[in-house]
Amino acid sequence: MPSLKVLSRKKELLTGGHRLCAGCGASIIVRQVLMAAEDPVVMSSATGCLEVATTIYPFTAWRIPWIHCAFENSASTLSGVEAAYRSLKRQGKIDRTIKFIAFGGDGGTYDIGLQALSGVLERGHNLLYICYDNQAYMNCLSTSSLIMTEDGVKRITEVKEGDEVYAFDQRTYQLVLKKCSGVFDNGIKDVYELTTLHHSIKATANHPFLVLKRNGRGKKNNFVWQTISEMKTGDEIVVLKNLDEGESFKFDFNKVKKGDYKVNRSKNFLIDNKYFEIEKVRDIKLVGPEPTLDLRVEGEHNFIADGIVVHNTGIQRSSATPEGAATTTSPVGKAIPEGKQRPRKDLTRIAAAHDSPYVAQANPAYYNDLIKKVRKALSTEGPTFINILSPCPRGWRHDPSLSIQIAKLAVSTGVWPLYEVEKGQYRVTYRPKKRHPLREWLESQGRFRHLLRPENKGIMERLEKQVEEKEKSLLALAGEETSA
Amino acid sequence: MGRIVGLTGDEATAEAMRQINPDVVAAYPITPQTETVQRFSEFVAEGIVATEMVRVESEHSAMSACVGAAAAGARAMTATSANGLALMWEICYIAASYRLPVIMAVVNRALSGPINIHCDHSDSMGTRDAGWIQIYSENCQEAYDNLIQAVRIAEEEKVRLPVMVTFDGFIISHAMERVEILEDDEVSQFIGKYKNAYSLLDVDSPVTYGPLDLYDYYFEHKRQQIEAIEISPEVIQKIGREFKDLSGRYYDLMGSCHLEGAELVIVAAGSTAGTVESVVDELREKGEKVGLLKIRIFRPFPAKQIAEALRGVRAVAVLDRSVSFGAQGGPIFLEIRSALFDEIKPPAVVNYIYGLGGRDIGVDEIERVYKNLERIAHTKKVDELVGYLGLRE
Incomplete structure (x- = not known):
């Protein structure tokens, strides 16, 4: 097999500019897989992060023919494509050699797509199914924050360096146009949700809001910038009026002058202001760590976001979620201190039980192993399956720069053994010299943090035991010694 | 000219499929569609079709595979009934929105629950908003003819929509009738070759x-889909004329009607239209001014043509073999009544729900409907907007 250096010179078939999170395992896996493929590939994807983030219409990041149909049918949709290929080839209407790869996340494979996958494996289609297993129903970075720019309202992802965006001059309280000097991925931060009557915005603790300061009878009221950490329920903040999405909203900042903030004693502050009004903060609550995007603006370090952040709630448990992981639907509580209470489904072995000619488990940190497995699968006649662990910084709660390191930990601690099943024969393809304690894996991610508490010691031991037993059973299948 | 043979509805469908010779058929067995799939499987086993048959593990996968196959430039077909269609529901919408000319025979059967294997139209009526063109057939001949025309309609460049051809479970699917079959080469010439300009297998132009597709484009794409189905009637008529040149049998948007001088009209879809027709013939011999309007294309609904056809009629009874729970009547009734709203002198319109779960409908009941229409026309009074035929109450 050519070296990675040689392979990486191949044209990228998943282009940059897609919207997957920094540190997301899915794109790393896809790139390795497409690097491995020697023939043209047609791909299908299940509904999920990979599909959503690579194909927001009118954009596509795919340089290969690609289809997404629904959540549970990546396998059966591609089986139709493959059947068409076989039919047209037999009829002499096509003469190319084409390979077929179906992608699905763990939700679309272990859970809702299991039946379609099973059908495809049984029917013997000539295709490779790859599960990128991030161990829960995850969700992508919100890209829908709307930003006030010179050209109207834009999505935060559409704002580019050099664009003129509206900012508040913090000395004069005037609106000013400033150049955006960069769009930044701020990484995972604790995010708070602040709710007013009509608005709700997610922001970090140090995100400043314009707060009305009432200075008492006879005195002039004024505005101050306060961060979420300095604010409380009942504070009055400046919010935008009538922000209609889709409608170009031209901001005439000349009309918004300091005088617009004149305070009267009535409740309706800013009553005649065309753009702004005051709303009371109803609630501020900690949502938890989430990735954040930020704009840097010349001079003023602020910009105007509409505050209508449309977020999917994500990170729900799937049958791939490991026991002990905290997710939004298997949260840690007094009655259930361990999070998810049931062990994960062993899908790789379920796939192997279909007597598929080639089934494997891989990991993007071991790219040589992964690429070799993909090549093997694609050169095998019949339905093949590879289950690939896919780190998810958001769901697993770790720094995006650590994804590959954490993926490595999954192998060294025995959580995600690397093996293949060729014509029924199990073989461990990489085995660490000495298995590391499970604690190292658990410590690396926020979703397991609760397990480190002294009162959860028993759970940790139970999980350690499970890894040991799983390893034993795998080694027995592979006919290897269990000594390590 | 073709041959005259005795075939059941399922067999006639399988025969049409053999002659269409689709590149891919993905199907899952369900009563009363089973005979179609079984017979077609024999054609595959004997090697007399070029079809790649995907024996899927569910109807959901059947429709998914059809979507994949059609997107890959293959002519793709399937057949189903009742719960099978219900399981496909999600993907039916997707097939239409991707503008894929998938062809499906739907052998009408009542939806569960309670479970029932016999005919009503609740299955296909349930998918009436999925974006498919729907063609209802009265008998085996129509099922055969409609399926062949469906291929052309679906693949027409400006339409590119999936088409569903329905016929009544058991009543038609398992009843042997005289069917005129075209020659194989006549059919293959008529349908031509399918060319998908955006094939997934064209790896050089991915x-x-x-x-x-979010709020910034989804709506526009739906509008285009509306446009496509709204354009389809002229295509359906054009292909109907071409089919007449080939077979001598003419199909328009509405099925064959008996409306000459009719004052009292029954609207019906499926096999019941045949029963009504025989009653009309009988009553007309006695000099009664009765008529029939047979539904053929239900989606898109030919509202204008139907309103025109019913001009001058005094009272109309719409027979619905399905229920839209909580609505102001059955699905066909709602369409007809709405189509007549702008008429200057609209006829009185009533609705009869009948035949659910395969409950038989006979000549007596239809005669009674004409009697009721006569009373309504005479008194100009509708006592009961929605009634039931053949129901014990």
Whole structure:
């Protein structure tokens, strides 16, 4: 097999500019897989992060023919494509050699797509199914924050360096146009949700809001910038009026002058202001760590976001979620201190039980192993399956720069053994010299943090035991010694 | 000219499929569609079709595979009934929105629950908003003819929509009738070759099917889909004329009607239209001014043509073999009544729900409907807007 250096010179078939999170395992896996493929590939994807983030219409990041149909049918949709290929080839209407790869996340494979996958494996289609297993129903970075720019309202992802965006001059309280000097991925931060009557915005603790300061009878009221950490329920903040999405909203900042903030004693502050009004903060609550995007603006370090952040709630448990992981639907509580209470489904072995000619488990940190497995699968006649662990910084709660390191930990601690099943024969393809304690894996991610508490010691031991037993059973299948 | 043979509805469908010779058929067995799939499987086993048959593990996968196959430039077909269609529901919408000319025979059967294997139209009526063109057939001949025309309609460049051809479970699917079959080469010439300009297998010009389509484009794409189905009637009529040149049998948007001088009209779809027709013939011999309007194309609904056809009629009874729970009547009734709203002198319109779960409908009941229509026309009074035929109450 050519070296990675040689392979990486191949044209990228998943282009940059897609919207997957920094540190997301899915794109790393896809790139390795497409690097491995020697023939043209047609791909299908299940509904999920990979599909959503690579194909927001009118954009596509795919340089290969690609289809997404629904959540549970990546396998059966591609089986139709493959059947068409076989039919047209037999009829002499096509003469190319084409390979077929179906992608699905763990939700679309272990859970809702299991039946379609099973059908495809049984029917013997000539295709490779790859599960990128991030161990829960995850969700992508919100890209829908709307930003006030010179050209109207834009999505935060559409704002580019050099664009003129509206900012508040913090000395004069005037609106000013400033150049955006960069769009930044701020990484995972604790995010708070602040709710007013009509608005709700997610922001970090140090995100400043314009707060009305009432200075008492006879005195002039004024505005101050306060961060979420300095604010409380009942504070009055400046919010935008009538922000209609889709409608170009031209901001005439000349009309918004300091005088617009004149305070009267009535409740309706800013009553005649065309753009702004005051709303009371109803609630501020900690949502938890989430990735954040930020704009840097010349001079003023602020910009105007509409505050209508449309977020999917994500990170729900799937049958791939490991026991002990905290997710939004298997949260840690007094009655259930361990999070998810049931062990994960062993899908790789379920796939192997279909007597598929080639089934494997891989990991993007071991790219040589992964690429070799993909090549093997694609050169095998019949339905093949590879289950690939896919780190998810958001769901697993770790720094995006650590994804590959954490993926490595999954192998060294025995959580995600690397093996293949060729014509029924199990073989461990990489085995660490000495298995590391499970604690190292658990410590690396926020979703397991609760397990480190002294009162959860028993759970940790139970999980350690499970890894040991799983390893034993795998080694027995592979006919290897269990000594390590 | 073709041959005259005795075939059941399922067999006639399988015969049409054999002659269409689709590149891919993905199907799952369900009563009363089973005979179609079984017979077609024999054609595959004997090697007399070029079809790649995908024996899927569910109807959901059947429709998914059809979507994949059609997107890959293959002519793809399937057949189903009742719960099978219900399981496909999600993907039916996707097939239409991707503008894929999938062809499906739907052998009408009542939806569960309670479970029932016999005929009503609740299955196909349930998918009436999925974006498919729907063609209802009265008998085996129509099922055969409609399926062949469906291929052309679906693949017409400006339409590119999936088409569903329905016929009544058991009543038609398992009843043997005289069917005129075209010659194989006549059919293959008539349908021509399918060419998908955006094939997934064209690896040199890759396409992306099914991207995420948010509030900034989704609406416009739906509008285009509306446009496509609204354009389809002229295509359906054009192909109907071409089919007449080939077979001598003419099909328009509405099925064959008996409306000359009719004052009292029954609207019906499926096999019941045949029963009504025989009653009309009988009553007309006695000099009664009765008529029939047979539904053929239900989606898109030919409202204008139907309103024109019913001009001058005094009272109309719409027979619905399905229920839209909580609505002001059955699905066909709602369409007809709405189509007549702008008429200057609209007829009185009543609705009869009948035949649910395969309950038989006879000549007596239809005669009674004409009697009721006569009373309504005479008194100009509708006592009961929605009634039931053949129901014990």
